Amino acid sequence: MRDLFDADPGRFERFSLECGPIFLDYSKNRITEDTLRLLTELAESVDLADWMLRMRRGDHINVSENRAVLHTALRNRGNEPVLVDGQDVMPAVREVLQKMRRFSESVRQGEWLGFTGQRITDIVNIGIGGSDLGPMLVARALRPYGSVGIRTHFVSNVDGGHLSETLVKLDPATTLFVVTSKSFTTPETLLNATSARSWLVRRLGSEAAVARHFVAVSTNTQAVTAFGIDPAHMFEFWDWVGGRYSLWSAVGLTVAIQIGMDHFEAMLAGAHEMDQHFFSQPFERNIPVLLALLGIWYNTCFGAHTHAVIPYDQSLARLPAHLQQLDMESNGKRVTRDGFTLDFDTGPVIWGEAGVNCQHAFFQLLHQGTRLIPADFIVPMKTLYPLGNHHDILIANCLAQTQALMRGKSEQEARQELAAQGLSGEALAQLLPHKVFPGNQPSNTIMLDKMTPHALGSLIAMYEHKVFVQGVIWGLNSFDQWGVEYGKQLAQRIIPQLADEVDTHEHDASTRGLIARYRRLGHGR
Numbered sequence: 001m002r003d004l005f006d007a008d009p010g011r012f013e014r015f016s017l018e019c020g021p022i023f024l025d026y027s028k029n030r031i032t033e034d035t036l037r038l039l040t041e042l043a044e045s046v047d048l049a050d051w052m053l054r055m056r057r058g059d060h061i062n063v064s065e066n067r068a069v070l071h072t073a074l075r076n077r078g079n080e081p082v083l084v085d086g087q088d089v090m091p092a093v094r095e096v097l098q099k100m101r102r103f104s105e106s107v108r109q110g111e112w113l114g115f116t117g118q119r120i121t122d123i124v125n126i127g128i129g130g131s132d133l134g135p136m137l138v139a140r141a142l143r144p145y146g147s148v149g150i151r152t153h154f155v156s157n158v159d160g161g162h163l164s165e166t167l168v169k170l171d172p173a174t175t176l177f178v179v180t181s182k183s184f185t186t187p188e189t190l191l192n193a194t195s196a197r198s199w200l201v202r203r204l205g206s207e208a209a210v211a212r213h214f215v216a217v218s219t220n221t222q223a224v225t226a227f228g229i230d231p232a233h234m235f236e237f238w239d240w241v242g243g244r245y246s247l248w249s250a251v252g253l254t255v256a257i258q259i260g261m262d263h264f265e266a267m268l269a270g271a272h273e274m275d276q277h278f279f280s281q282p283f284e285r286n287i288p289v290l291l292a293l294l295g296i297w298y299n300t301c302f303g304a305h306t307h308a309v310i311p312y313d314q315s316l317a318r319l320p321a322h323l324q325q326l327d328m329e330s331n332g333k334r335v336t337r338d339g340f341t342l343d344f345d346t347g348p349v350i351w352g353e354a355g356v357n358c359q360h361a362f363f364q365l366l367h368q369g370t371r372l373i374p375a376d377f378i379v380p381m382k383t384l385y386p387l388g389n390h391h392d393i394l395i396a397n398c399l400a401q402t403q404a405l406m407r408g409k410s411e412q413e414a415r416q417e418l419a420a421q422g423l424s425g426e427a428l429a430q431l432l433p434h435k436v437f438p439g440n441q442p443s444n445t446i447m448l449d450k451m452t453p454h455a456l457g458s459l460i461a462m463y464e465h466k467v468f469v470q471g472v473i474w475g476l477n478s479f480d481q482w483g484v485e486y487g488k489q490l491a492q493r494i495i496p497q498l499a500d501e502v503d504t505h506e507h508d509a510s511t512r513g514l515i516a517r518y519r520r521l522g523h524g525r
């Protein structure tokens with residue numbers, strides 16, 4: 001890459017793109033114009049444009065679940081209809097957005113009161129996976145846009161510690177629980193919701209309190225009603241929205257209460273702007289398509305097994321976690337949508353951490369380890385937290401890291417540096433190999449103007465489309481997740497067996513031994 005930069009002063013302009021508040025510099029990749037031409041030919045060879053159209057027009061491209069994939073309809077700001085099985089879904093989408101607006105405003109204005117007549121101050125979203133990670137990321141990133149009197153909390157883990165540690169800070173009289181579950185059958189969520197309900201009823205002394213302190217977000221009215229939540233207090237979404245693509249729906253209710261519906265809709269508008277870019281730009285000028293092609297190139301042709309996501313923005317600290325589900329649950333697949341087993345690598349391991357913290361943790365491996373690790377660096381140009389020169393230092397670190405990864409440090413440069421420090425002979429020779437950086441590590445720098453609802457919407461939508469494009473090229477159905485079912489099934493079998501006396505012979509010796517140990521030492525003893 002050093003040589004490519006030296007040979008072409010226009011490389012940055014040639015290999016950077018803009019869409020609204022998003023600026024992508026992809027010049028620090030091992031690419032030439034030829035590489036890009038070949039990669040876009042690859043996209044053409046799998047009829048990517050046709051797949052994009054099929055997604056957009058509501059075809060059932062989620063073949064194993066026989067569903068349309070239309071999270072783009074949730075943020076459609078235009079007037080055109082979006083058809084699923086011949087029916088326009090936009091009126092229902094707008095109706096739920098209106099209902100979210102009415103409800104979130106009434107909570108924010110103090111019109112929706114708790115059972116004892118007090119204002120709501122704390123919202124607890126109970127959900128897991130897509131019913132947790134997306135809204136949690138957004139709530140954290142957009143906190144400065146929030147209402148002063150409202151705090152949000154996210155409980156996902158069935159580990160009793162998660163709920164207990166949250167409840168201990170809360171007053172039931174001023175707390176609203178938003179039980180968020182697409183299926184409303186996820187055991188972890190239902191158990192957390194049941195325990196929260198018991199806490200509320202015990203502390204407020206009446207079952208009748210539930211109606212003022214519990215609302216639901218789901219596609220399953222029957223299960224919501226069976227749980228004891230009035231369907232009038234249920235916010236609907238639809239089976240054509242995948243869990244990991246659902247933060248744009250009523251799954252964002254907690255966020256809407258926190259930041260207000262105008263900001264929530266600004267986030268939808270940002271996502272819509274990215275959708276329009278994605279659906280209209282030629283592949284070689286299309287940000288999600290280019291990110292996908294670069295990722296495929298490193299993954300499949302260079303054997304890079306992982307992809308790092310490094311937000312230089314503390315408020316995006318949970319972005320890697322959200323993208324882990326988005327990417328790995330979508331493309332962590334080894335058979336094609338037609339059921340053929342693939343003989344090449346597909347979805348990479350997504351990982352990452354907020355910069356600069358990770359510079360002091362795992363960056364050593366990026367700089368001098370043996371692996372090829374493509375990385376995305378995400379950074380806002382303006383900060384919402386002006387504090388002395390903190391932001392300049394943050395930016396400088398981000399730029400320095402991508403530069404160091406790209407340039408490396410040659411043996412000659414390292415030798416000169418050591419000599420300048422007064423080293424020579426044996427001492428210099430011994431240290432020299434440790435001071436050499438191979439470089440040539442690829443990265444994308446994604447600059448946001450500023451962390452706004454609009455920019456965040458564009459950023460997340462950009463990654464959704466990247467994952468879709470990769471799935472199409474690898475021949476996968478990116479919208480099912482059968483792989484997470486098996487462990488769930490086994491857990492249901494093991495739960496009753498944790499009690500004494502139950503036969504465990506169906507299991508392997510390891511699982512049997514661990515159950516026996518738990519019976520002896522754990523189990524609340």
Ligand SMILES: O=P(O)(O)OC[C@H]1O[C@](O)(CO)[C@@H](O)[C@@H]1O
Pocket residue numbers: 128129130131180181182183184185186189243244329481484
């Ligand atoms: O919203 P639900 O139905 O509770 O599901 C939660 C999560 O569980 C999964 O189905 C599997 O982990 C995810 O895809 C989903 O986001």
